Amino acid sequence: MDILIERKSVRKYTNEDIEKKDLDYILHAAMSAPTARNTRCCSFVVIKDKETHKKIAAVHHAAQMILQAPLAILVVGDKNVVFEEYLPQDCSAATQNILLAATARGYGSVWCGVYSNKKISEAVEKLFNLPENIKAFSIVVIGKSADNNSLKNRWHPEKIKYEIWG
Numbered sequence: 001m002d003i004l005i006e007r008k009s010v011r012k013y014t015n016e017d018i019e020k021k022d023l024d025y026i027l028h029a030a031m032s033a034p035t036a037r038n039t040r041c042c043s044f045v046v047i048k049d050k051e052t053h054k055k056i057a058a059v060h061h062a063a064q065m066i067l068q069a070p071l072a073i074l075v076v077g078d079k080n081v082v083f084e085e086y087l088p089q090d091c092s093a094a095t096q097n098i099l100l101a102a103t104a105r106g107y108g109s110v111w112c113g114v115y116s117n118k119k120i121s122e123a124v125e126k127l128f129n130l131p132e133n134i135k136a137f138s139i140v141v142i143g144k145s146a147d148n149n150s151l152k153n154r155w156h157p158e159k160i161k162y163e164i165w166g
């Protein structure tokens with residue numbers, strides 16, 4: 001399987017759990033993402049508790065798939081250790097590594113955005129009792145896929161320019 005090309009957002013899951021060794025691999029991949037100036041500003045909250053899943057669904061309209069997933073990972077960034085403009089870039093790289101690592105281990109996943117929505121990010125930061133310097137960035141929902149949608153072709157050569165735009 002080519003994980004880079006075959007990764008897709010999965011929003012339907014079986015009720016199978018994520019194995020501990022796979023979760024550790026996914027978190028290791030997240031921590032292996034690049035960070036500007038090597039600040040390693042990202043941390044990760046593993047969320048298995050169903051009650052917390054319900055609370056997330058209540059504040060994030062586009063994260064309803066969490067209600068049937070075994071696990072989610074909240075990606076956060078520490079604004080005390082990173083220039084604030086790098087925080088979303090560093091956390092994006094970590095989030096993408098989570099998606100790819102989950103795909104590599106045979107799980108489906110989806111990136112639920114938090115950081116760019118003030119109402120959602122404030123609600124999530126309150127829910128997880130995050131200190132003022134720790135910013136909620138994304139919630140990645142993960143589970144064994146129960147999604148039978150076939151992969152769309154995403155190769156668009158017209159999006160490529162060589163050497164110069166015009």
Ligand SMILES: Cc1cc2nc3c(=O)[nH]c(=O)nc-3n(C[C@H](O)[C@H](O)[C@H](O)COP(=O)(O)O)c2cc1C
Binds near residue numbers: 063
């Ligand atoms: C910054 C960002 C925020 C996203 N937020 C959500 C979200 O809140 N809920 C959701 O279901 N998908 C979310 N997605 C997933 C996109 O909808 C998805 O990547 C897009 O539709 C393309 O589909 P694909 O991932 O299968 O290629 C988000 C993706 C990104 C990059």
